[in-house]
Amino acid sequence: MTKLAKPADLLKINYKPPMTSWMDTPTVYKPGTYSYACKPESLKIVDMPNPRTWQTTDEDWQLPENWKEIVLDGLRDRLQRFRSLKLFMDVCVRCGACADKCHFFLGSGDPKNMPVLRAELLRSVYRKEYTLAGKYMAKMVGARELTLPVLKEWFYYFFQCTECRRCSVFCPYGIDTAEITMLARELLGLLGLSIDWIMGPVSACYMKGNHLGIQPHGIVDSFDMINDDIEDITGVRLDLSYNRKGAEILYVPPSGDVFATPGTYSLMGQLMLFHEMGLDYTLSTYNSEGGNFGLFTSNEMMKRLNAKIYAEAKRLGVKFIIGGECGHMWRVINQYMDTMNGPAPDNLEVPVSPVTGTVFHNAAGTKMIHVCEFTADLLKHNKVKLDPSRNKGVIATYHDSCNPARAMGLLDEPRYILDHCVEWYEMPEETIRENTFCCGSGAGLGNDENMEMRMRGGFPRANAVKYVKEKHGVNMLACVCAIDRAALPALMKYWNPGVEVCGVHELLGNALVMTGEKKREENLRFEPLQNVEEDDE
Amino acid sequence: MSILVGLLLVVAIIAITYIGVEVLGLSALFGIVLPYVAVACFIIGFIYRIVKWAKSPVPFRIPTTCGQQKSLDFIKQNKIENPSSKGWVVVRMILEVLTFRSLFRNTKAELTEDGNLAYQWEKWLWLFALMFHWGFFFVLVRHLRFITDPVPGFVQLWEKIDGVFWVNLQALYLTGFIMVAGLGLLLCRRLFLDKVRYISLLNDYFPLFLLLGIGCSGILMRYLTHVDVTRIKELAMGWVTFNPTVPGDISIMFYIHLALVCVLLIYFPLSKLMHAGGIFFSPTRNMANNNRMVRHENPWNPVVKVHTYEEYEDEFRDKMRAVGLPLDKDE
Numbered sequence: 001m002t003k004l005a006k007p008a009d010l011l012k013i014n015y016k017p018p019m020t021s022w023m024d025t026p027t028v029y030k031p032g033t034y035s036y037a038c039k040p041e042s043l044k045i046v047d048m049p050n051p052r053t054w055q056t057t058d059e060d061w062q063l064p065e066n067w068k069e070i071v072l073d074g075l076r077d078r079l080q081r082f083r084s085l086k087l088f089m090d091v092c093v094r095c096g097a098c099a100d101k102c103h104f105f106l107g108s109g110d111p112k113n114m115p116v117l118r119a120e121l122l123r124s125v126y127r128k129e130y131t132l133a134g135k136y137m138a139k140m141v142g143a144r145e146l147t148l149p150v151l152k153e154w155f156y157y158f159f160q161c162t163e164c165r166r167c168s169v170f171c172p173y174g175i176d177t178a179e180i181t182m183l184a185r186e187l188l189g190l191l192g193l194s195i196d197w198i199m200g201p202v203s204a205c206y207m208k209g210n211h212l213g214i215q216p217h218g219i220v221d222s223f224d225m226i227n228d229d230i231e232d233i234t235g236v237r238l239d240l241s242y243n244r245k246g247a248e249i250l251y252v253p254p255s256g257d258v259f260a261t262p263g264t265y266s267l268m269g270q271l272m273l274f275h276e277m278g279l280d281y282t283l284s285t286y287n288s289e290g291g292n293f294g295l296f297t298s299n300e301m302m303k304r305l306n307a308k309i310y311a312e313a314k315r316l317g318v319k320f321i322i323g324g325e326c327g328h329m330w331r332v333i334n335q336y337m338d339t340m341n342g343p344a345p346d347n348l349e350v351p352v353s354p355v356t357g358t359v360f361h362n363a364a365g366t367k368m369i370h371v372c373e374f375t376a377d378l379l380k381h382n383k384v385k386l387d388p389s390r391n392k393g394v395i396a397t398y399h400d401s402c403n404p405a406r407a408m409g410l411l412d413e414p415r416y417i418l419d420h421c422v423e424w425y426e427m428p429e430e431t432i433r434e435n436t437f438c439c440g441s442g443a444g445l446g447n448d449e450n451m452e453m454r455m456r457g458g459f460p461r462a463n464a465v466k467y468v469k470e471k472h473g474v475n476m477l478a479c480v481c482a483i484d485r486a487a488l489p490a491l492m493k494y495w496n497p498g499v500e501v502c503g504v505h506e507l508l509g510n511a512l513v514m515t516g517e518k519k520r521e522e523n524l525r526f527e528p529l530q531n532v533e534e535d536d537e
Numbered sequence: 538m539s540i541l542v543g544l545l546l547v548v549a550i551i552a553i554t555y556i557g558v559e560v561l562g563l564s565a566l567f568g569i570v571l572p573y574v575a576v577a578c579f580i581i582g583f584i585y586r587i588v589k590w591a592k593s594p595v596p597f598r599i600p601t602t603c604g605q606q607k608s609l610d611f612i613k614q615n616k617i618e619n620p621s622s623k624g625w626v627v628v629r630m631i632l633e634v635l636t637f638r639s640l641f642r643n644t645k646a647e648l649t650e651d652g653n654l655a656y657q658w659e660k661w662l663w664l665f666a667l668m669f670h671w672g673f674f675f676v677l678v679r680h681l682r683f684i685t686d687p688v689p690g691f692v693q694l695w696e697k698i699d700g701v702f703w704v705n706l707q708a709l710y711l712t713g714f715i716m717v718a719g720l721g722l723l724l725c726r727r728l729f730l731d732k733v734r735y736i737s738l739l740n741d742y743f744p745l746f747l748l749l750g751i752g753c754s755g756i757l758m759r760y761l762t763h764v765d766v767t768r769i770k771e772l773a774m775g776w777v778t779f780n781p782t783v784p785g786d787i788s789i790m791f792y793i794h795l796a797l798v799c800v801l802l803i804y805f806p807l808s809k810l811m812h813a814g815g816i817f818f819s820p821t822r823n824m825a826n827n828n829r830m831v832r833h834e835n836p837w838n839p840v841v842k843v844h845t846y847e848e849y850e851d852e853f854r855d856k857m858r859a860v861g862l863p864l865d866k867d868e
Contacts, residue, residue, distance in 0.1 A: 013648060015732075016731055017735035022736075081594060081596060083818060084595070086589075090590075095640075096730070097640055097643050099732045132742070133807075148614060165601055170642055171639060172640045173667075176599065178601065197811075206844050215856055216856055216862055217853075217856045217857070220860045235840065239611055242863075243862055286846050286850075299597075303841050304844075305844065322690050338833070339834065339835050339838070340838065342832050362608050364829070365832050379609050409602035410608070430644055430656040434602065434618070435606060460646075462653055
């Protein structure tokens with residue numbers, strides 16, 4: 001792995017396009033800006049084609065002889081199945097509104113990271129195959145033959161898009177680069193081309209139920225440790241259950257929150273809240289993952305992994321499902337689950353909060369609600385006793401995760417929770433809500449070898465945090481996404497040392513007053529509470 | 538290069554028309570045959586493209602949500618930017634189509650000397666686009682006078698409003714100038730902004746020059762060369778009554794204007810100009826964000842292989858038993 005340049009050096013960004021046209025500018029696989037190739041084992045597990053040992057930087061990618069035919073057939077097939085693809089190939093007028101909306105372009109200055117050019121990489125081949133002018137006038141009308149360098153260019157740039165959809169907010173026709181990237185990745189997948197950091201989690205999740213491939217006893221162990229920590233901090237031990245039939249609710253967190261900090265703290269907050277509310281819920285080891293890296297692979301893969309949620313809800317006979325704080329998971333649940341694997345099993349009912357009686361009509365079909373929706377409703381009905389002074393010293397800001405913001409619209413629920421728990425400030429309006437900037441590591445790109453690109457892509461987000469850090473002394477970046485919680489700590493360390501990252505429910509967990517708890521002296525991170533000294537005086 | 542080719546193509550159309558009408562005397566070809574062919578191409582092509590889009594399936598409901606979702610009663614939904622019903626989708630689409638709402642969101646990001654990103658006001662693209670499109674629309678409305686008899690009241694009314702300014706004893710129709718100005722400014726963006734020039738193709742320059750040619754020839758013919766409007770109306774009424782005759786002695790400027798319009802009509806369905814129809818089909822804009830409320834059917838929903846719980850339990854039964862997890866089959 002290459003050493004990362006200093007922030008000041010990384011910021012020497014040249015936004016001026018090169019002298020050569022983009023078609024004549026070769027793709028350079030610069031260390032630190034691409035991800036390692038997928039391993040043959042992972043492809044085999046999920047029956048994907050062309051499993052072999054290869055590296056992204058290899059001259060020879062060991063493609064099947066008829067690779068070109070496979071890709072072009074795949075393109076034709078998808079043009080027939082997806083109106084979105086056909087339309088997005090046809091209607092772009094290259095107005096350039098999207099150009100400076102992409103975090104990767106802002107952080108790298110590479111023109112092929114302008115959403116319009118990222119799409120043109122695919123569109124150029126489409127034109128060659130499907131338009132008259134493209135066949136005969138090729139280059140002048142932006143058409144070109146599919147060649148190996150083109151394929152390598154696709155791989156580089158379609159694994160340099162985090163499918164965050166920010167560009168589609170600004171596009172006058174709503175052209176969504178995420179959709180184009182997803183379908184381009186499907187095409188690459190037909191040749192067994194993907195990255196290890198996606199196919200590893202996909203294959204692990206398929207067989208073992210979670211991205212890290214933790215086996216059932218390992219999951220129980222992890223929850224036990226979390227429970228130990230909760231007991232140490234609060235004096236209350238939770239009664240956790242797994243795979244329990246007859247529970248009212250199935251709770252599905254992203255596995256990142258079970259196995260790694262700071263996600264675990266946010267998970268603790270949720271489990272403590274459920275305990276305090278007396279929820280009749282269960283966890284599943286078979287479906288121990290809310291996240292779905294199938295979304296970054298193909299729609300079929302997304303469906304295969306997502307199927308477990310309803311399958312498990314049916315087997316356990318629960319009434320409804322609560323999903324944890326996870327970004328892309330909620331794109332899948334909000335926009336795809338019911339279509340792919342619905343209708344929901346018969347035992348599921350329209351979610352009703354057992355505490356407040358609130359009916360979640362917005363989830364009448366899928367029967368699955370976001371934990372922030374659940375919690376915000378509790379707070380509104382004053383069902384939760386909170387002592388926000390336990391968050392004293394924390395000055396937070398809120399990062400809207402891309403998918404809950406732009407593929408769902410979960411904007412004010414988490415803010416409502418923060419309002420009750422902590423002192424917090426908004427970042428500039430161009431960088432929040434539907435305008436939010438990606439962490440730079442989404443859609444499977446959060447691996448270490450891709451670190452320079454992650455720091456570049458995350459720069460716009462980090463820079464907005466820097467603004468509130470300097471203005472309000474912000475020292476905590478709250479979010480509702482497990483990939484954020486894995487990616488943002490590194491980003492903050494690089495651009496804004498001193499700013500920590502947390503889930504919204506961690507702050508709630510700190511403030512939560514539990515029945516029978518001991519006097520709290522530490523927060524969920526085992527750090528001394530700042531309000532304790534005052535009380536003693 | 539593509540700039541030059543785009544310009545030359547338009548010049549060539551003008552030259553061919555000049556030679557055709559003035560030298561070869563093919564006024565029937567340019568005045569009757571070409572318009573019919575062009576209109577036929579436009580109608581058939583436009584419908585073909587629309588039908589092709591309309592027939593392609595929409596497997597998933599993927600609106601881009603630009604505001605608060607519908608969730609709890611006390612949280613205010615942004616019904617326009619995150620509609621959950623068809624009615625509000627219509628409102629969102631109307632705003633998109635008539636006011637270019639997404640383009641209005643535009644900002645310009647700039648990296649400052651001290652290493653911070655600044656977002657600046659940038660509504661020029663929105664303004665120029667609005668100028669051109671609305672200008673063009675009202676110019677078309679005015680042109681209805683040539684193919685209607687009697688001329689409908691709304692056309693006459695609009696002519697009065699549009700031509701409120703008088704210069705040299707004749708009405709100056711503002712919308713024509715606004716349209717041409719909009720086009721000129723859009724062209725300037727392509728020529729002078731680095732990023733936009735870098736992404737521009739012949740497919741972008743050609744329609745701009747073509748439309749500029751149409752606008753300029755129209756203005757020239759109305760205010761400078763003073764064509765015989767009565768004869769043009771005769772010709773146009775001939776087209777729409779399917780009884781066309783070529784009245785002699787119409788200025789060449791008219792034939793040039795007409796030829797450019799015909800090329801535009803033919804080119805339209807083949808090109809990016811189809812965004813005019815495409816916008817209505819954009820799944821990120823024309824769908825409600827209600828997938829958790831109402832099921833959306835995928836017509837080709839694939840049957841996929843899944844890893845079942847039974848397979849999972851078979852693999853891990855002993856380990857599950859060891860930590861006391863409930864089992865479906867405990868042998």
